[in-house]
Amino acid sequence: MSSYKLGVEVVSAHDLMPKDAQGSSSPFVELQFSGQRFRTTTKERNLNPVWNERFHFNIPNLGSLPQLALEASVYSMSKASQPRSFLGKVSISGTTFVPYADAVVTQHPLEKRGMFSRVKGELRLKVFLTVDPSPNSSDPVPKGDTPSQASQAAAKEVDQKKQSSAPAKEQQNPKVVMFSSSSPSQQPLDYALKETRPLLGRGADKPATTYDLVEQMQYLFVRVVKARDLPSGDAKGSVEVRVGDYKGTTKQFEKQQNPAWNEVFAFSKERMEAPVLEVVVVVNGKDDPVGVVRFDLTDVPTRVPPNGPLAPEWYRLDDKKGEKTKGELMLAVWFGTQADESFPEAGLPDATAPVDASHIRSKVYHAPRLWYVRVNVIEAQDIVMADKSRFPDVYVKAQVGNQESRTSTVATRAHNPIWNEDLMFVAAEPFDDDLILSVRDSVAPNKDEVIGSAIVPLGSVERRLDDGIIHGRWFNLEKPHQKKNKDKDKISCRIHLRLCLEGGYHVLDESASCSSDLRPTAKQLWKPPVGLLELGILNAMGIHPMKTREGKGTSDTYCVAKYGHIWVRTRTVLNSLFPRYNEQYMWEVFDPDTVLTIGVFDNCHLGEKGSNGNNKDAMVGKIRIRLSTLETGRVYTHSYPLLVLQPSGLKKMGELQLAIRFSTTSLVSMMCMYAQPLLPSMHYVRPLTGMQREFLRRQAIQVVAARLSRTEPPLRKEVVEYMCDVDSHKWSMRRSKANYHRLLSVVAAAADGIKWFGDVCAWKNPITTSVVHLLFLLLVCFPDLILTAMFMYLFLVGICNYRYRPRHPPHMNTQLSYAEAAIPDEIEEEFDTYPSGGKPEAVRMRYDRLRGVAANVQTVLGELASQGERVQALLSWRDPRATVMFVVFCLVAALVLYTTSLQVLATSAGLYLMRHPKFRGRVPPAPVNFFVRLPTRADCMI
Structure with a gap:
C-alpha cells in the first residue's frame, strides 16, 4: 500500500434544498473512496452549513488512482421513519488530485442521483495528496514540491519496493532474463491523464463556430497588398510592420516603383505593449525610411467571421517629420482571432527570434493516394546469350522509384524461362515514377549481366477495383544503356506480364493496430462518412528544454495531427516552454475503429547560427486516441502526458492539453459499421502474406515521407516516420514482456473462473x-433455461459494469508497456541499429538472453504439440492397447447414452465433479492417467 493518503477537507455548502416541514434541512456529508467511508457531523436546520472537517483515505496504489473517484454525497437527517433524504452529490476523478501545496478550495455544483431527483446548491471541498495524515498538520507536503516531484517520490518508493522483492538469483546473473509473471512497477501519478476545464471559445452569447473547442486568442492582422509611386532607385527594399519590439518583414523588391506582396502578418494582442502600429518602407543601405504609415490601435476595427474580409485601402506615406511624401501603400488592418481565414497564411513575428514566416506557419497537408502495383512476371521468350556454350540462370528485376524486387532464378535449357511470380510495389498519385523491368543472367556468384530492359509508365497501367481478370501483355526488351536509336536497340527478346494498379486494397502506411484510415484506394469504393471528428489543440505545459538560446533552455514546438489522408501542423510557438496553440481541425470519419495520432516536435530548421540543413526535428512526445472509445457528442478536455522512451530511460517531456469531440451523422450507419468487414474485400478475396504487408508498409511510409517533405513548409521524414511507427516491427525485449503480460491479463478471467x-x-x-x-440441479431439470440463464447473466454483468465504464479516453500507459520496468540493457538493445552496432560482449549477452527466451517459447510450443498428438493417438493405433481401450469405451458410452437419460448422466457427472473433499483421492483420476500415457512424437525428434 502506498504511503500517500488522500486528504479531503469538507469546508461548507450553500443554498441546499429544504427537506423538512419548516423549509430547512439538517445536512451532513458522506465521503466514499476505494471502499472507505467517512461522514461529517450533522448541522441542524441549516441550508448554508459550515463544517471545516478533514478526513484521510488510504490509497491502495498510485497506479490505480486514475481509475478511482471520490464521491461526496449530501444528505439531510429526518425522522426515524425516513432516516435521511438525498440533497445531491459530487464526483471527483482521481486524475485531478494534486499535492497539498497546489490544492485550493473548489466549489462544486451538486448533481442528481437519478432522473427524478431534485437538487440544488454547491459544496465546497479541498482535495489533496499527502504523506502526513495527521489532522492537525497545516502543511503536510512541503510547498517547494511540485506535482512532478511528488509523483517522482512515489515512483521512487515503488521502485525501492520492487528492487527489494527482486529474486536474488536474477540480480546475481542478469545476463539471461526470462519472462516472469511479476507485474511491472506502478505507473506514477505524474504519468496519468488529467481532466481539465478550459474556457473554450463558444460562450452562451456566441453562435456555434468552427473554433468552439479552443480558447479564443486575439490577433492584430496586417495585410500588405502592394505599393505604387515609390521613389526609384537601384537598392533593394522591403516593408516592415512594427508593433513595439515585434517586427515582420515582407519579401524584398528591386528597382520597382509598384511592387506587390499580398503578405499577412499576425501580432498576438496579449503580447503587444505599444499603442501604435507602424508600416515602414525601408531601403537597404539607407538609414532613413522611404515612408511610414501609422495606425492608432484603438481605432483598428474588429472582424468576426463569418463577416466578410476587410477591404484594403490606399494610404499615403509620411516622412520622419510626419509630412506627406511620395508613394502609397495598400493595406488592410483589423483585429481578429485564430478563426480568421488569413491566420494559416499569416507570418507570426517574434521579438526574440525573428525567422522566416514560412518555417513556422500552420499547414494542412493531403497525403498522396497510394496504390499497390502488382507485377505478375509470367515468362520470357527468345533469350539471347552472348556466350552460346552455357545455359542461362535468368531472373527478372523490377524497380519503382527506390523500391526493388526480383523473381527467383530459373535455370533452363530452353531460352523461354517461366516464373509466374507476383511482385508488389507502392506508388503514389500522381505517378512520377515508371516501372523499370530488366531480365538478368547470373553469370557468376557476384556478377549479373543485363540481357534486356523495358520501361512501363505507371499512368498507362490498368486499374483494378475487384478480383477481375487482368489480361497479359507482351513487352519488347531493349539493349541496356542504349537509347539513342530505338530501332537498333530493340532485340528479339520479350517478356510476358500482367500489370495492374490495385484499387481494392487499403494501402497501410502505419501500424495495422493503430490505423487511421481503412478505406480502399479507389474512390469509387468509398462509402459515405458516418461521423465527424473535431480536435482542439489548446496548449502545452512544462515542455522539456530542447535547445539553449542566450544561455537559457527553451523550445520551439509545433504539433502534428494525423487522421486519414489529412495531416495538420500547427504554427511553431517560439521560445516557450508553455506554448499556446489554440488551433482547431476537423476530419470526416468513415470507420470508428480508427486512431487519431498527435505528435509534438521541436522545430530545428529556423535558420539560426550554428545550425545546418541536416538537423532533424526533435520528438517531444506522441498521443494516440481510438475513436471507438469516445462517446458521441461529448467534449473531452484532458491534459495528456508526453512520454518518450529514450536510451537513458522513460522520460516525461511535458503535457499537451486537448479538446476532442466525436459526433455521428447517422447512428444507424455507425452501428451497421460494426457488422461490416474491417478491411476492404480484396484483403480477404486475395490476401497478402504477413511479410508482404510489412514490406509494403515500410515502402508506403517512405513514399509518403518523400511527398510531404516536398511541401512548404515541409513535413520532414523524421516526423512522418515517428507518426507512422516505422520501427514498430523491430524486436524488443520490453515489448515482448509487455505483450506476454497482456496475454496473461486476458486469460486471467478464465483462470479466476477455474480457480x-x-x-x-x-x-x-x-x-x-x-x-x-x-x-446446477435446476438447469439439469430444465435444460431449456441454460442458454437463457447464460445470456441473462451476461446482460446483468454488462449492466452492472456500466458504472465502472472508462470516464476518460485511453492514453499511453507506462505500466502496460513496461516502459519503467525495462532494465538499461533492454532499452539500449531497443535503440540499437540493424545490423547491430553494439559492443561484441553486449551483443553476445543479448543473444544468449534471446536464446533463453526462445527456449521457453520452444518448450511451451512443444508441450502444446504433445497434447494435440495425444488426442490424435486415441484413434491412430500408435499405442494399440490404448486405442483398443478407447474404442471399447466409446462403444460402451454410446450404449449407455442411448439407454440412459441425459439428465441422469449430467446430474451424476456434475455431482461427481463437485463431491466433497472427503471423497476425493490424492492422486490423479484414471482418465487423466490414461491421457498422459498416450504416446507423442517427441521421441521422434532429433
Missing part, C-alpha cells in the same frame, strides 16, 4: 457450493 470452480469443488465456502449445486 473459483476449484474452490466450489473443495467446499471452501459451503454456502456458495450449496447454491451452485442447487443452480
Whole structure:
C-alpha cells in the first residue's frame, strides 16, 4: 500500500434544498473512496452549513488512482421513519488530485442521483495528496514540491519496493532474463491523464463556430497588398510592420516603383505593449525610411467571421517629420482571432527570434493516394546469350522509384524461362515514377549481366477495383544503356506480364493496430462518412528544454495531427516552454475503429547560427486516441502526458492539453459499421502474406515521407516516420514482456473462473457450493433455461459494469508497456541499429538472453504439440492397447447414452465433479492417467 493518503477537507455548502416541514434541512456529508467511508457531523436546520472537517483515505496504489473517484454525497437527517433524504452529490476523478501545496478550495455544483431527483446548491471541498495524515498538520507536503516531484517520490518508493522483492538469483546473473509473471512497477501519478476545464471559445452569447473547442486568442492582422509611386532607385527594399519590439518583414523588391506582396502578418494582442502600429518602407543601405504609415490601435476595427474580409485601402506615406511624401501603400488592418481565414497564411513575428514566416506557419497537408502495383512476371521468350556454350540462370528485376524486387532464378535449357511470380510495389498519385523491368543472367556468384530492359509508365497501367481478370501483355526488351536509336536497340527478346494498379486494397502506411484510415484506394469504393471528428489543440505545459538560446533552455514546438489522408501542423510557438496553440481541425470519419495520432516536435530548421540543413526535428512526445472509445457528442478536455522512451530511460517531456469531440451523422450507419468487414474485400478475396504487408508498409511510409517533405513548409521524414511507427516491427525485449503480460491479463478471467470452480469443488465456502449445486440441479431439470440463464447473466454483468465504464479516453500507459520496468540493457538493445552496432560482449549477452527466451517459447510450443498428438493417438493405433481401450469405451458410452437419460448422466457427472473433499483421492483420476500415457512424437525428434 502506498504511503500517500488522500486528504479531503469538507469546508461548507450553500443554498441546499429544504427537506423538512419548516423549509430547512439538517445536512451532513458522506465521503466514499476505494471502499472507505467517512461522514461529517450533522448541522441542524441549516441550508448554508459550515463544517471545516478533514478526513484521510488510504490509497491502495498510485497506479490505480486514475481509475478511482471520490464521491461526496449530501444528505439531510429526518425522522426515524425516513432516516435521511438525498440533497445531491459530487464526483471527483482521481486524475485531478494534486499535492497539498497546489490544492485550493473548489466549489462544486451538486448533481442528481437519478432522473427524478431534485437538487440544488454547491459544496465546497479541498482535495489533496499527502504523506502526513495527521489532522492537525497545516502543511503536510512541503510547498517547494511540485506535482512532478511528488509523483517522482512515489515512483521512487515503488521502485525501492520492487528492487527489494527482486529474486536474488536474477540480480546475481542478469545476463539471461526470462519472462516472469511479476507485474511491472506502478505507473506514477505524474504519468496519468488529467481532466481539465478550459474556457473554450463558444460562450452562451456566441453562435456555434468552427473554433468552439479552443480558447479564443486575439490577433492584430496586417495585410500588405502592394505599393505604387515609390521613389526609384537601384537598392533593394522591403516593408516592415512594427508593433513595439515585434517586427515582420515582407519579401524584398528591386528597382520597382509598384511592387506587390499580398503578405499577412499576425501580432498576438496579449503580447503587444505599444499603442501604435507602424508600416515602414525601408531601403537597404539607407538609414532613413522611404515612408511610414501609422495606425492608432484603438481605432483598428474588429472582424468576426463569418463577416466578410476587410477591404484594403490606399494610404499615403509620411516622412520622419510626419509630412506627406511620395508613394502609397495598400493595406488592410483589423483585429481578429485564430478563426480568421488569413491566420494559416499569416507570418507570426517574434521579438526574440525573428525567422522566416514560412518555417513556422500552420499547414494542412493531403497525403498522396497510394496504390499497390502488382507485377505478375509470367515468362520470357527468345533469350539471347552472348556466350552460346552455357545455359542461362535468368531472373527478372523490377524497380519503382527506390523500391526493388526480383523473381527467383530459373535455370533452363530452353531460352523461354517461366516464373509466374507476383511482385508488389507502392506508388503514389500522381505517378512520377515508371516501372523499370530488366531480365538478368547470373553469370557468376557476384556478377549479373543485363540481357534486356523495358520501361512501363505507371499512368498507362490498368486499374483494378475487384478480383477481375487482368489480361497479359507482351513487352519488347531493349539493349541496356542504349537509347539513342530505338530501332537498333530493340532485340528479339520479350517478356510476358500482367500489370495492374490495385484499387481494392487499403494501402497501410502505419501500424495495422493503430490505423487511421481503412478505406480502399479507389474512390469509387468509398462509402459515405458516418461521423465527424473535431480536435482542439489548446496548449502545452512544462515542455522539456530542447535547445539553449542566450544561455537559457527553451523550445520551439509545433504539433502534428494525423487522421486519414489529412495531416495538420500547427504554427511553431517560439521560445516557450508553455506554448499556446489554440488551433482547431476537423476530419470526416468513415470507420470508428480508427486512431487519431498527435505528435509534438521541436522545430530545428529556423535558420539560426550554428545550425545546418541536416538537423532533424526533435520528438517531444506522441498521443494516440481510438475513436471507438469516445462517446458521441461529448467534449473531452484532458491534459495528456508526453512520454518518450529514450536510451537513458522513460522520460516525461511535458503535457499537451486537448479538446476532442466525436459526433455521428447517422447512428444507424455507425452501428451497421460494426457488422461490416474491417478491411476492404480484396484483403480477404486475395490476401497478402504477413511479410508482404510489412514490406509494403515500410515502402508506403517512405513514399509518403518523400511527398510531404516536398511541401512548404515541409513535413520532414523524421516526423512522418515517428507518426507512422516505422520501427514498430523491430524486436524488443520490453515489448515482448509487455505483450506476454497482456496475454496473461486476458486469460486471467478464465483462470479466476477455474480457480473459483476449484474452490466450489473443495467446499471452501459451503454456502456458495450449496447454491451452485442447487443452480446446477435446476438447469439439469430444465435444460431449456441454460442458454437463457447464460445470456441473462451476461446482460446483468454488462449492466452492472456500466458504472465502472472508462470516464476518460485511453492514453499511453507506462505500466502496460513496461516502459519503467525495462532494465538499461533492454532499452539500449531497443535503440540499437540493424545490423547491430553494439559492443561484441553486449551483443553476445543479448543473444544468449534471446536464446533463453526462445527456449521457453520452444518448450511451451512443444508441450502444446504433445497434447494435440495425444488426442490424435486415441484413434491412430500408435499405442494399440490404448486405442483398443478407447474404442471399447466409446462403444460402451454410446450404449449407455442411448439407454440412459441425459439428465441422469449430467446430474451424476456434475455431482461427481463437485463431491466433497472427503471423497476425493490424492492422486490423479484414471482418465487423466490414461491421457498422459498416450504416446507423442517427441521421441521422434532429433
